[in-house]
Amino acid sequence: MRLVKEIEAELIAEAERRGYILNPDREILEGIIKGLAINEEKLGYWSCPCRIASGDRLADFDIICPCEYCDPDLEEFGRCYCALYVTQDYIDAGMPADPIPERRPESRQNRGAEIDTAEGTQNTEDSADTVDGEIKVWRCQVCGYLCARTEAPRICPICRAKQERFEEFRLAIH
C-alpha cells in the first residue's frame, strides 16, 4: 500500500490544478488519504472512502476521487462529502462538522461493498468482514456514514460521532 505522503503529494497537485483546498485538519486529512490508499490497493482506483464501492470501475466511475459530486458540494456546502476538499469560506466558518446530504443518486448506491474507509485512527489495516455472501457494514446513526470493516471506526470521519454511535448491519454482495 502506498504511503500517505505519496498520495498526499498527488492530491496537492490535483488541488492546485482544480483550485481546491485540502482539509487543513491533519487528522481528518490523513484518515481520508488512508482510505484512498486502501481502496487503491484493493480496487485499483481511488474509490471515495466515504461511500460503498461496487468494485467495478465503470460502475464506480462517479465516485472516483475527485468525484462527480465534489464541485456542486463545494459550491453548496463548502466541502465535498468526505471533507477531503473544502473552501476557504468553510474554513473561515470553523469547519462545521455537520454532515452534508448524499448527492449520489440512490440508484447508484449500495451496489457492492467498499473495502475500507477513511478514518482518523491507526487501524486502517482492518479488512472487511465477509460471510456467506454478505459483508458487515457499520452505519453512523448520527450522519448515515457507511463503512465496511471488522470494527466500527473509533470516530466518524464525517460528523466525529463516537464509536458507540455506529450500528452494524449486513449487506449482500452482488
Ligand code: SF4
Ligand atoms: S467526496 Fe471528496 S474524498 Fe470522496 S470522492 Fe468526492 S472528492 Fe474524493
